[in-house]
Amino acid sequence: xxxxxxxxxxxxxxxxxxxxxxxxxxxxxxxxxxxxxxxxxxxxxxxxxxxxxxxxxxxxxxxxxxxxxxxxxxxxxxxxxxxxxxxxxxxxxxxxxxxxxxxxxxxxxxxxxxxxxxxxxxxxxxxxxxxxxxxxxxxxxxxxxxxxxxxxxxxxxxxxxxxxxxxxxxxxxxxxxxxxxxxxxxxxxxxxxxxxxxxxxxxxxxxxxxxxxxxxxxxxxxxxxxxxxxxxxxxxxxxxxxxxxxxxxxxxxxxxxxxxxxxxxxxxxxxxxxxxxxxxxxxxxxxxxxxxxxxxxxxxxxxxxxxxxxxxxxxxxxxxxxxxxxxxxxxxxxxxxxxxxxxxxxxxxxxxxxxxxxxxxxxxxxxxxxxxxxxxxxxxxxxxxxxxxxxxxxxxxxxxxxxxxxxxxxxxxxxxxxxxxxxxxxxxxxxxxxxxxx
Ligand SMILES: NC(=O)c1ccc[n+]([C@@H]2O[C@H](COP(=O)([O-])OP(=O)(O)OC[C@H]3O[C@@H](n4cnc5c(N)ncnc54)[C@H](O)[C@@H]3O)[C@@H](O)[C@H]2O)c1
Ligand SMILES: N[C@H](CO)Cc1c[nH]c[nH+]1
Ligand SMILES: [Zn+2]
Numbered sequence: 001x002x003x004x005x006x007x008x009x010x011x012x013x014x015x016x017x018x019x020x021x022x023x024x025x026x027x028x029x030x031x032x033x034x035x036x037x038x039x040x041x042x043x044x045x046x047x048x049x050x051x052x053x054x055x056x057x058x059x060x061x062x063x064x065x066x067x068x069x070x071x072x073x074x075x076x077x078x079x080x081x082x083x084x085x086x087x088x089x090x091x092x093x094x095x096x097x098x099x100x101x102x103x104x105x106x107x108x109x110x111x112x113x114x115x116x117x118x119x120x121x122x123x124x125x126x127x128x129x130x131x132x133x134x135x136x137x138x139x140x141x142x143x144x145x146x147x148x149x150x151x152x153x154x155x156x157x158x159x160x161x162x163x164x165x166x167x168x169x170x171x172x173x174x175x176x177x178x179x180x181x182x183x184x185x186x187x188x189x190x191x192x193x194x195x196x197x198x199x200x201x202x203x204x205x206x207x208x209x210x211x212x213x214x215x216x217x218x219x220x221x222x223x224x225x226x227x228x229x230x231x232x233x234x235x236x237x238x239x240x241x242x243x244x245x246x247x248x249x250x251x252x253x254x255x256x257x258x259x260x261x262x263x264x265x266x267x268x269x270x271x272x273x274x275x276x277x278x279x280x281x282x283x284x285x286x287x288x289x290x291x292x293x294x295x296x297x298x299x300x301x302x303x304x305x306x307x308x309x310x311x312x313x314x315x316x317x318x319x320x321x322x323x324x325x326x327x328x329x330x331x332x333x334x335x336x337x338x339x340x341x342x343x344x345x346x347x348x349x350x351x352x353x354x355x356x357x358x359x360x361x362x363x364x365x366x367x368x369x370x371x372x373x374x375x376x377x378x379x380x381x382x383x384x385x386x387x388x389x390x391x392x393x394x395x396x397x398x399x400x401x402x403x404x405x406x407x408x409x410x411x412x413x414x415x416x417x418x419x420x421x422x423x424x425x426x427x428x429x430x431x432x433x434x435x436x437x438x
Contacts, residue, residue, distance in 0.1 A: 010314065010316070026313050026315055037224060041198040044198040047202075052203075052207075052208035056071070056211070063170075065173050066171075071211075075194075085182035085186060092182075099151060102371055103155045107392050113129065121405060123402070123408030131161035133162070135164075135166070137168070137219050145169060147182065157218075162395050165190050168193050196221070201229055216239070217238050218238070220242040239377065239394055244313075246335040248277045249338040251285060255340040257288035259340075260340060263340075267309075272308040273312065278316045281324070330350075335356070335379060337357050355388075355389060417436070
């Protein structure tokens with residue numbers, strides 16, 4: 001394999017001395033840190049907190065270039081959502097419905113159950129699972145508005161038993177995406193407001209005269225949205241601060257190079273900061289994939305974005321063997337991992353960090369984005385080391401249950417009294433001691 005950098009994508013080899021520095025540079029993503037954005041977001045949040053609807057209307061007119069006068073103009077009714085659904089071409093309606101059905105079936109399996117057990121002293125202990133009362137879903141506007149993301153965010157909330165789902169989606173210059181509205185109808189969203197940016201996050205977090213205050217905000221967005229979500233965290237829950245999309249493909253060299261090139265493009269076309277990495281121990285295969293990339297890139301509608309992404313953050317990496325590929329997977333902890341190998345099951349035990357694992361040559365990541373069933377909202381930027389895909393559990397919380405019998409209270413009271421006195425907390429101690437039986 002030549003260790004040159006092709007016009008489009010970097011070629012790296014784990015045997016190079018500078019390999020680790022080069023990989024670190026590719027993995028580095030700055031994230032949300034702009035001071036000017038921070039200041040503007042804080043201003044917007046404070047304004048919405050204080051003035052509610054009026055502040056939301058003014059910010060929306062300014063940033064989305066609209067001229068509305070009331071929140072009623074920024075609310076879509078359930079009838080409008082249904083109309084959008086009914087008006088879709090049958091093919092789109094059926095595809096959306098099939099995807100929704102599979103996503104629902106998968107997430108139904110995630111439903112945890114409450115549990116209880118009894119200690120020998122008769123004390124009953126347990127855990128009660130309760131859905132959130134209200135969840136807010138942020139759907140990015142413009143060309144980044146993905147109907148599939150509406151399903152991926154709203155369906156787990158629904159399955160979790162959330163009572164009300166409030167969706168916000170900006171409509172810059174008044175552009176509405178019917179497929180997004182149709183997905184909201186299908187996923188059982190209760191309210192839709194056509195607002196976005198920090199003002200929408202503020203409206204969801206604090207509530208306004210028209211927008212119900214939610215308990216948790218989920219969904220991706222631009223730097224204003226991410227900065228606002230970070231700022232309101234604590235007041236409300238948030239899912240995560242999502243970074244650009246990523247894919248890592250590990251190939252044993254036997255997959256059609258065109259398939260692999262297109263799989264890499266499928267994430268690269270999202271965003272100029274998206275990341276696409278291929279790892280293989282077969283040098284000739286990497287050459288073939290590099291050739292496929294050059295040949296197929298010009299056929300993409302989003303060629304410019306995909307090319308920029310591959311240029312900035314893409315890599316074809318030659319490693320020595322399967323064990324080294326596994327090491328790289330666990331180090332990168334990719335959002336999406338494709339195991340384009342003959343026996344993917346044999347790899348599974350060794351893989352500790354990945355958002356979603358696509359097993360075998362036929363399982364392209366794109367299928368997971370839309371309709372396989374699992375959630376496509378996944379941990380990015382290495383956060384798969386400590387976090388998980390969006391799921392039913394993100395829309396629920398747990399309460400502990402403690403029900404002491406008189407005997408249990410008496411026995412536990414003795415222990416608690418000793419520990420409380422050790423902490424010099426006499427009210428605690430006496431409260432426990434009252435219940436000790438002679
Ligand atoms: N990870 C994922 O699954 C995923 C999916 C879809 C989109 N995304 C990301 O979401 C983002 C979408 O970005 P977008 O901008 O198209 O839509 P967006 O909805 O995130 O942001 C649009 C809003 O930003 C606000 N805004 C814009 N310019 C502003 C300014 N100068 N000052 C204050 N507020 C301003 C406006 O209120 C506008 O309504 C992209 O970064 C994309 O990569 C990620
Ligand atoms: N790959 C994106 C999340 O990483 C999700 C998506 C939506 N539409 C297409 N893809
Ligand atoms: Zn995608």
